[in-house]
Amino acid sequence: MLNYLLKRLGLAALVVMAVLLLLFSMLHMIPGNPAILALGTRATPEAIAAYSERMHLDEPVLTQFIFFLGNAVQGDLGNDVFSNRPVTAVIGERIGFTLALICTGMGWAVLLGVPLGCLAAVRPGTWIDRITGVFSVGMIAVPSFLVSIWALLLFSLHLRWLPAIGAGEPGDLSDQLSHLILPAFAIGLGWVGYLARMVRASMLEVMGEPYIRSARAFGLKPRRIVLGYALRVAILPTITLIGMGFGGLISSAVFAEIIFSRPGVGKMIFDAVSDRNFPIVQGGVLVATGFYILVVLFSDLLIAWLDPRVRASL
């Protein structure tokens, strides 16, 4: 396990490096002075000089990259072009809204999707199986941003059940929760069907294995066989899927935050793009990808911990 852990951590570190390199080289791949690009319309000669000084633009590119890397590792992602506050502080204010949204969205999808998949696998061919099947394909096909728009239209503007905009009054938990419901519903909806399908498919496969037959022959209760023996193995591909799927979930969250004007990291990046506030864009992108890499790493480690066969394969 330790061996696997070290290899997997090394791989994640390499991927983070590659992401940093891509992010760094983006500014340099575009022809023109990176300082002018990054500062946009505010590029006064003094601002350009200060930025060049800060980013060591007069040094060779490799040296610049090392400085960039060193700053990033120390948690210095530069300053907001407008308020001149550190990017990390700005992100710190926003990230809670995004994490709450992503966790709630994935959470309700798992709580509904996994039991649905189990039920469908235990009773194949019944109405619950068929409804799950059609529902899951249908939901996967609908882009989440469209779910967000239509949910906003139906539940906020037409029925007026839930608020349309913002994240609620700070400190007022019930208000914040009511602002969380619609975006979390929108980003999780596609996942319910996806998870149900995945769990159903791997459950059906596992239920045919000899060790399940042995468990039956020993006279174990069906509930115990399904939950204690089959699901434990059948959930593994689903965990990988959830880990990988966080990338899509982050994309959905960006849309949901923009559509519902929720002040999270996605909305922050989007606004920074229109304002050409490049340090914020860079920092936000780094945080989003870093978070995704961490989730995938965590899901891989979880699987290796649950399934000894995986440890040997890397």
Place this chain on the structure above:
Amino acid sequence: MSVPPSDPVPAEALELRESASRERREKLSSFLSDWQAVAGLVLVVAFFASAIFAPWLAPYDPNAMDIPARMSGPSWDHIAGTDQLGRDTFSRILHGGRVALYIAAIGVSASLVVGLVLGMIAGYGPRWLDNLLLLLFDAVRSFPAVILALATVALTGPSLTVVLAIVIITTIPSYARVARTATMALRHTEFILAERSLGASTPRILFHHVMPNVIGPLLILAAMEVPVVVSIEAGLSFLGIGVLPPQASWGTILNEGYLVIRDTPWMVIAGGIPLILTTLGFTFLGEALRDLFDPRMGRGR
């Protein structure tokens, strides 16, 4: 050779050919008896037809304004209503389908070709190259598509080219991974070893012998990727970082509809329906094709 040249086709070979064509007939009939497959096929054909013939099908010029009739709901004159400039939404949807088709066709085929080549190289080439390419795929996949698009647009400004580039870059790794796995499985088979011992060059082996065996699953994957690509285009255009107004695209219709969502619901309703029908069609078709050619991966019913 012990077989005399005048020998007719052996009976077993005939039987084999017979059973292959029987199998093909059975596959076709099982495809046609699956309502999801037929629905998928119909929707996909409708998508292609409406996009290609949009200029002839559209009742109005997609950019013709009619301010007095602005933001009207569905009526006999405008079956999907009009937008805030009085443009006919149905005509704009038809023309928007052309953008979706354009992105889907170019995006999917480009990433399929690049992914195929990179995947075969990774699967057949030396170990270090494989590891390097895998690392590259992992790095690219660590960017959620929208995040990568936002980062790019911050530098280049919005355009259709950016959308295409994002679509191609973010979908290459999935093709490459499938091609890589399939190539690795083939690498030590006898016919490839035989080619190598005959002195065939690596490109010849890859393009003449490996590729025909790898391309099948990739084409099915391509059908499944079309909804992803169409959604990315619509999503980026919705954010205003893809297709630029006044050009009609499903995403820009949704974007303009979102801006006036408190005044009229019809634009976001009408703009979303073709998007759903298209993604549903390709998903159904892709699943049916996969069930047909790779039953092991299928829905297992």
